[in-house]
Amino acid sequence: MNPTSYIGRFAPSPTGPLHFGSLVAAVASWLDARAVGGCWLVRMEDLDRPRCESGAADIILHQLEAYSLHWDGEVLLQSQRDDAYAAALDALKSRGAVFPCACTRSQLAAAPHNTEGEIIYPGTCRKGLPAGTVGRAWRCRAPNVYAPFNDRVHGELQQNLAREVGDFVVKRADGLFAYQLAVVVDDAFQNITDIVRGADLLWNTPRQIHVQTLLGLPTPRYAHVPLIINAAGQKLSKQTLAPALPEHARGAVMAQALALLGKTPPVELIGADPAELLAWARAHWHIENVPLRPSIANEVS
Numbered sequence: 001m002n003p004t005s006y007i008g009r010f011a012p013s014p015t016g017p018l019h020f021g022s023l024v025a026a027v028a029s030w031l032d033a034r035a036v037g038g039c040w041l042v043r044m045e046d047l048d049r050p051r052c053e054s055g056a057a058d059i060i061l062h063q064l065e066a067y068s069l070h071w072d073g074e075v076l077l078q079s080q081r082d083d084a085y086a087a088a089l090d091a092l093k094s095r096g097a098v099f100p101c102a103c104t105r106s107q108l109a110a111a112p113h114n115t116e117g118e119i120i121y122p123g124t125c126r127k128g129l130p131a132g133t134v135g136r137a138w139r140c141r142a143p144n145v146y147a148p149f150n151d152r153v154h155g156e157l158q159q160n161l162a163r164e165v166g167d168f169v170v171k172r173a174d175g176l177f178a179y180q181l182a183v184v185v186d187d188a189f190q191n192i193t194d195i196v197r198g199a200d201l202l203w204n205t206p207r208q209i210h211v212q213t214l215l216g217l218p219t220p221r222y223a224h225v226p227l228i229i230n231a232a233g234q235k236l237s238k239q240t241l242a243p244a245l246p247e248h249a250r251g252a253v254m255a256q257a258l259a260l261l262g263k264t265p266p267v268e269l270i271g272a273d274p275a276e277l278l279a280w281a282r283a284h285w286h287i288e289n290v291p292l293r294p295s296i297a298n299e300v301s
């Protein structure tokens with residue numbers, strides 16, 4: 001591969017410090033880019049202002065550096081990109097691809113849920129706002145077709161957006177642009193060729209590909225790496241009280257992250273620091289070795 005033809009990215013939400021699960025996603029994305037001499041960018045997804053924690057973005061950048069996950073160029077901040085998201089929403093409006101929605105969360109609570117636990121939008125406002133209501137959010141019309149997509153870890157998949165997700169929010173009732181729109185606009189703006197991220201986002205991919213198609217943007221390659229779960233089977237997250245990445249024994253933590261990505265370091269590297277482990281893993285990286293199933297974090301994390 002031409003060294004400049006790969007641009008990857010890590011896009012954390014600064015809702016708190018990185019935990020072991022986010023480290024695994026960052027390491028996978030870094031290795032996949034660096035193994036082919038590609039660029040690796042960092043984007044702070046500080047879109048959801050109420051959920052962001054003050055100081056978390058700086059902490060995350062320090063954690064990445066401490067684990068030798070060095071990035072290229074400037075860090076892009078989603079909080080400074082509203083004009084680009086507004087322009088994309090206007091483009092979707094002019095194509096009739098979105099509609100205003102007056103539904104409240106409680107009105108939608110009775111709607112069926114999909115396997116990811118998300119509400120499948122029942123189409124209430126799709127043909128126009130019910131009399132006496134005002135639009136609060138904007139939703140993108142979900143096509144009723146089984147659209148195939150490829151994932152480098154999971155292989156060929158397909159999803160019918162209308163049946164499995166429904167019309168999805170691109171601008172929220174609180175006035176904030178939604179992740180599904182911002183991620184597409186920013187991936188295109190940063191010329192991202194390859195997205196490697198956690199498997200919790202696997203079924204967001206068809207929504208993002210649909211928005212890319214509507215906006216005439218290229219579709220990157222996708223790879224979703226296994227989620228890291230705790231002993232209770234829950235995804236490591238702020239909600240499940242996952243601890244921040246340790247500031248000691250970083251080499252052992254990195255070795256565990258690599259093992260969960262199918263790259264157990266050789267015995268000679270026991271006690272090595274993150275930079276040495278990453279240099280070894282980069283030379284041996286094969287995304288095909290990444291397991292499909294979630295892995296349980298052990299005590300070191």
Ligand code: GLU
Pocket residue numbers: 010011012013045183197201
């Ligand atoms: N900001 C998202 C997260 O922290 C990641 C988005 C993405 O990689 O597309 O879960």
